[in-house]
Each structure stands twice: as structure tokens, then as C-alpha cells.
Amino acid sequence: MATNQYSVAEANPPRFHHDDVDSKEHPVTTDQVEASLRGKEAPEASASPRLLYDSHGKVIEFDAAMERRLVRKIDFCVVPTVALLYLFCFIDRANIGNARLAGMEKDLHLHGYQYNLLLTVFYISYVIFEIPSNILCKYFGPAIWLPLISFGFGLMSMCTAFVTNFGNAAAVRFLLGVFEAGVLPGIAYYLSRWYRKSELSFRLALYLFTAPCAGAFGGLLASGILKIKSIGKVHSWQNIFLIEGIITCGIALIAFFTMPGHPATTRVLTPFERELAVARVKAENVGSTQVVDKLDRKKLMRGVLNPNTLAVSWMFLFVNITVQGIAFFTPTIVATIYPKASTIRKQLYTVPPYVVGAVINLIVPFISVKTNKRLPLFIGSSCLCIIGYIIFLATSNPHARYGAVFLAVSGAFPFGPLCNGQVAINILSDTGRSTGIGWNVMIGNIGGLISTWSYLPTDAPNFHIGNGLNLAGNSTILITSICLLLWLQWDNRRRDRVDNTGQLEGLTEQEIEDLDWKHPSWRWYL
Template sequence: MSVSNLAEQPSEGESLPLPQDAKNRDSIDVLNASNLRHAAERGQVATDKHGQSLVRYDPVAERRLRLKIDLYIVPTVALLYLFCFIDRANLGNAKIAGLDKDLGMDGYDYNAIISVFYISYILFEIPCNLLCKWMGPGWFLPLTALLFGITSLGTAFVNTVPQAMGVRFLLGLFEAGMMPGIAYYLSRWYRRAELAFRLSLYIVMAPLAGSFGGLLASAILELDHFGGLHTWRMIFAIEGIVTIGLGLMAFLTLTDRPATARWLTEEEKALAIARVKSERIGTTVVLDKIDKAKLLRGIFNPITLSTAFVFLLNNITVQGLAFFAPTIVKSIYGHKTPVQQQLYTVPPYVVGAFFTLLLPLISWRMDKRQIFFILSAPLMMIGYCMFLGSTDQSVRYGATFLIASSAFTLGPLTNAQVSANVVSDTARSAAIGTNVMMGNIGGLISGWSFLPWDAPDYHIGNGLNLATASTVLIVSTLVLLWMKRDSQKRRARDVDAELSGLTQKEIEDLDWKHPAFQWKP
């Protein structure tokens, strides 16, 4: 299929009139140069009243476009998230390198420093994602990366626990928009089935940050000094400077949306918009203006709420690994040097990274996500049973591999799931923000799951994580059964009767309450 001579794309919120010969048709069988543009920004709807796409297009052209988007978009956001997670989790590496002793930490001070980060992180999650939509991801993501890089650099100069808490509060504020912002950004470019795997390509940086962060911290600690800084202070300084550089680079490489991408031809821009819009029932534009009704639809969607609860439970494990894996390894291999202990944290994260890519890849091919929530739980349960049931070093270290291989996969899968089960861009921004906000409440809980007096076996922390994994299994199974049952009920509804008399705006504001909408498990 060849498409050429397309007019200039409309800006966000604008629409084009539907071709006169298509206004009363249920479908457009072939996209050509004259109607592709209208399929991209249709003045009426992207689908018929039953949710079927009005357009079909060449799968070869779509694959070529998708690869191009992959190469231009994913590497930059992946690097930003890598150092976002490193700048957050390097506190654990710094702790076993002397941070706690130099700052005079006592009792629950370390747990309190972690908690302060999550307080700001949680409070600003949804506002930051709405700000990302308002500013445009091409500006918001580089700016927030620059700011948390500066904040991480500032951590190298703290001398007291209150100073560390203040810097970590700012770090939480500036990092709050990164994970949901990238997920929302990618939802502008990819179709429902494709999104989980693309999310995994940047969220895989979380386990890689655990392994790479350990290696980087080990290498940094081999230095005599960095400027006038020594030991753990060098970790924050060097990693903060790298993040600042990546933020500046991202200002040059990221673009808000397909319509403004200089690296796409006009034909590719139209196809990029059309294919995303073809899945959004009853919508007239891909990027709508922020609207209260659709905002609430995104937050209070039952799949958003249930998935966010699952992500909360899962994040108790994920963030617990990030902050306490070095401490757990130290309790197992206390006779090793600090550098050797850092290196022991690497292999479990490498295994976790592999499965973080594998399961979303399978999810993409199946266009299913909920079933993988269910499948992830048993491995975590077995891992924590091993922690609780054995004091053997090899058994407990092996348990970290099982936990990492399943825990990290829910990051991309949950964000893809809430994105797939709303319609409008505003609802999607709110749903992803809600999911990540709830997930980071789990991070806040994780900061108090491994307590100093519970060392070295950490029965409370390991027991809590066993309970959360079990709950993930139960909740995910019940939600899947409910989705299938409710979708069956929806198929029996009279679409014409329910939409009769509604204006186009009222139909759009229905979002997932549209009578033809079906849940996407």
C-alpha cells in the first residue's frame, strides 16, 4: 500500500470532517491516499457503534512503522527510566558502603528516609501525569529527568539524617511523573496488544538497574575519590551527573506525538494516528482535551482499581528487593567484602530482566494480560516460602532468583492492562497515574517490611511478601472471572437504544461505560 500527498496534520484536539462517501458507511475496506488522513483524525468516530474499526490497513506498512517507532522512542525512555530507578535504589548500595554510619543512623532512620521519598512520590503521581499530558511528554519527561538528576547529585553532600530526608522528598517529587509519564507517552504510539511489551522494554530497566546499579556502585567504590568526595558520596554524585546528561539529551530526541514527529513522513504520521484510534470506540480525536468526566472514568474504572491494588501488593516485593536486596545479601554473605556483596545482588536481577521481557512478549502475541498476573504469583510464593523455611545460604540466595523472575513482570503488564480498558486519552492518563500511585503505596509499605530487629532472617518481611503474593493470585483470578461475566452481559445490551438521543460529547464521555465496550482481559 502506498499513500502520498497528505495534507498537514491537525493539532491536538482538532478534527477533520469525515469524507462524504463514508459518513453513512459501517466500514472503509481499504485505506488509500484520499481516506487514510481522515481515518487518522476522523471528524465523527474511529469505530462503528459496535466498536468495530472503520478502517483496515496494510500490515506490512504497519510493521515497518512500528519498528521505526521502536527505534526512535524506546531507547531514550528506557535510559531515562534506568537512571530514574538507579537514583532511587542506590540508597541500598550506599547503605552497605557506609551511609548509615556516616549519617549516624539509628533504629528506624533508614526506613524513615525511604518513607519520605514515597510520601511525595505518591502525592504527586496523578498530578504529574496530568501535567505530562498538559505540557506534552516531549518536554515533561526530559525536564523531570533533569530535576531528579540534580537532586540525586545533591544527595552526595548531605551530612545528617534530616538533610537526607529532605533531599529524598524532593527526589520523590521529581521522579513521580517518570514511570506513569512514560507509560502514558507510549500509549500515544502503540496499539493495545503491543503496549505491554513496549512497556517492558523500559520497565526492564528496574531489574537491570538492580544489577547494573550494583556493578556501577562496585566500580565507583574502587575509586579513591571523585573530586573531594569519597565512598558512598561518589555513588550519588557520579550517577546524578549521568542522569543530568541523559535529561539534556532527551530534550533533543523526544517528540510529543506522531503528528509532531519530524522523523515520520506525512503518510506514516497518518497511519500512526489511524491505527491507535481504530481501537478507541466512539472517539473523534486521538488526543482530547482534559475533561473531568473522562478523568473520573479513568480513576474509578473497576479494572483500574483492581489492577492498581494488585500492583500495590506486587510493589511491596519489587521495591523491597530494590532497597533491601543488598542488606539481605549481606545477611547471607556477611563474611564477604562490601564490593563482593554488591556483586552478589547482580545475578537475580539479570534473571528478573529476562522474564520481564519474555512474559510481556508472550502477552503481546496473545493480546492477554490478566492471566499473567495469575501466573506470576506462585513463583513469588515459593520464593518466600524458601526464605521462611530455610536458613541455608544457598537456598535463600536461590529464592531471590524465583522472586525476581516473576515480581518485575507486573510493572509493564498492569500499566498495559489499565491502558487497554479505558478509551479516551484523558482517561488513560488518569488510569495509569492511579495504577502507579497505588503501586508506590506498596513501595511505602515495603520501606517498613524489613525491620532492623528482625534481621538476619526477616520473618516479618518475608511473611508479608508471601501474603501479598497469595493475595495477588486470589484477586487476579476473581477479576478475570468477573471480566468474562460482565463482558457477556454487555453483549446482550441494546446499543442503539442506549445511545439514542445522546450527543457526540455525551457518547465520548461514556468512555468504558459505552454499551458496546468490552473488557480486554
């Protein structure tokens, strides 16, 4: 069986659905796999392992044991480093909440809404540089760009330890946003090069799992650091920024040596594993002949103007009002729930909700892997948040409100991997994913910008404005996710009814690739 092509660049490719596999294909040996992936004629078929092809020679499904070994190896090579980078990205962003409790406002003579302004300045640069940073990530390569910007935000965290007034602090927070802007979309884009669509959400969860961990670990770390009286002239809250910044810079330097580039060239995989890693990603991309393609304006726009991307980014805006509000204001909210507790005890009270949230943040995306569905989980997660904020608004009982923090954290944090996964798997080209994920995170972090004004000092201790805003936002997510689910199902049925014979006649290979989600054989993932 000749298997020298695994693309659908022909003028009239087969109608292909992501769940379809032709069970009648013949099993082939590992030798055949190597031969076929190199474009050679394969020897006669024998026993397993096997590799399945569609009628045009496009790789559809690989031997399960072979894939498991490869995916396990990729997991160990790729996930730990990016998880550590994102852990300290989130810590270096949110540690201002811990520093506030430790006397930062008093020492910098902040008054009125100046604390909220510091949070706002960060998000202005954070939003502006999302897409530019992700385009640079594609241009330079994630293995270079991500460690570089991580070193940058670690350095900005260290600089925060030496600010003396509001103006200094605002300038440093702006630069912190510049460097951190590309981390979340950059890592999501990076992982999309390595994993099949059904695998991606859980791998995104493995690194976004560190966001609630950052809340828990950040509180523990801050309480431990505050026991250090001084490091030279640096003391109390300044120690938080200095020590955590130094750790971040160290991890970024290590990442330069531990992050593999992309499947086709990395030395951490054997030659055959590289071929297999590339082919299995290609197998899911209708009309695409490359895993890592060149920058292309049409593909850049396809990533942004994808209907799924636009709807998910709208929901991600409201998600981030909740998530970033939790990150910045949980210490403040806990302080109003337990006003008589010591500063260190208040820091420790922030830890248990994040621990529970971290566990839920793995369980929900794991369910999405098993079901290959994300939008139904959007619905369930938003309901958890809605219940939590109803409790906040309905009672002043401190124990009930503390329990509501658990519900809000548990419902909000799974949206990170779910939203970015839903965007990434519904964009075919590597270039399109770079802008699509960047757009999603950029719009999402407009929500982060809004969140900086959601919990105002004049609204304490009940915070009716902030809790009401989050209740309305999660209700919007619930309605939008139901509408998107119904629309994608309808559009898949519409595409199934359309006869695509001859639609691609006369188009070049590049023009077919540029179609992306408009390719007649494409079907949406739910």
C-alpha cells in the same frame, strides 16, 4: 468507497468487539489509504496493501507490512530514550541500598530505624505527586515534562552526595520523590499515545525491563565507583550519588531533543506516517474521535473509577511491596546470606538475580503480546513469588535462599508492564489514561511506602516479617487476579446479550466520548 469518517459518533454506532474484523471488506491501495485518511473519496480498489473498515467507515485493521514498518520506526524513535530515563530513575532511587553497604549509615550517624525513615520520606512525596504530575504531563506534553523532571531527580541525586546528617538526607529524599513521581506513569501514558492496545504491554516491558537492569547495572556501577577513592572532597558512597546524578542530568538534556511529542505533530514521521499512526490508535477507541483530547473532568474521573483500574491498582499495591522491597533491601538480604563476603563481592552477588529477572521481564510481556492476554500471566507470576517466599520462610540454607531471590525477582518485575498495560488498554480516552495510570502507580507506590518498613534491622537475619508480608501480598494478588479475570469475562458476556439499539440517541459527540468504558459497544481486554 467513501471513507471520510473513522469514528463512531453516530447516535447508534455498531456493536464493536476488539477482536472483530470484517474479512469481506475490499482491499485498497496505498493511494487509497492516503486519500481516506485525509477524508477524500478513494479511487477504485486494486492490489494490496489494504486497509479494513467497519460498516461506518471506522478503521479496523491496516496492512500488516505497512504497520510493521511504522511500528518499527516508532520503536526506534520512542523507546530507547524513555528506557534510559527510567533506568536512571530506578538507579537514583535504589542506589541508597548500595550506599548503605558502602558506609552511608556510619558517616551520617544513622541509628535505629532512621534508614527506613529515609526510604519512607521518599515515598510520601512520591505517592502524593503521582496524579498531579501526570496531569501536568498531559498539559505540557510528555516530550517536555519527562525530560524536565528527569533532570530534577538527577540533580537531587547529586545533592545527596553532599548531605551531612539525617535531616539533610530526608529533605533531599523528599524532593527526589517529587521529581520521580511522574516518571513511571508519565512514560506509560506517553507510550499509550503511540501504540495499539495489543502492542502496548511489550513496549511498556521494553522500558520497565530497565528496572531489573538497574539492579544489576546499579550493583556493577556502584562496585566500580567505589574503587574511585575521591573526587575532591567527595569519597566512597558519596561518589555513587554524584556520578550517577551527573549521568542522569546529561541523559535528561539529550531527551529534550530526542523525544518526539505525539503522532499527529512529530517530525520524525512522514505526513502519511503521522496520519496512519493517529488513525490506527483511533480505530480501537469506541466512541472516541481524538487520540489526544482536551482535559475533561468527566474523562479524568472515568479513568480512576474504571472497575479494572481499581482492581489492578489494588494488586499493584502488593506488587510494589515486593518490587520496591527487592530494590531497597536486596543488598541487605544478600549480606545476611553471605556475611563473610567482602563489600564489593556482596554488591556483585546482587547482579545475577536481576539479570534473570530482566530476561523474564521481557519474556512474560512478549507472551502477553502474542496471546493478547495479561491476567493469566498475573496468576503465573504471583505463583513464582509465592514459591520464592515460601523457600525464604522454610529454610535457612544460604544457597536455597539465594535461589529464592531469583524466583522473587523473576515473578515480581513482569507486573510493571502487565499492570500498567492492563490499565492503559482498558481506558478509551487520552485524558482518562493520564489519571488512570497515575492512580494505578499512586496506589501501587503506597505499597512502596509499606515496603520501606518490611525489612527491619531487628528482624535480621531471617526477616520473617518481610518475607511473610510478601508471601501474603502475592497470595492476595493471585486471588484478586483470578476474581478480576472471571468478572471481566462475565461482564463482556453480559454486554453481548444487551441490545444497545437507541441507547446513544440524543447524545452529543462529547457526551458519547465521555462515556468511556460505559459505552455500550465497549468490551474489556483480559
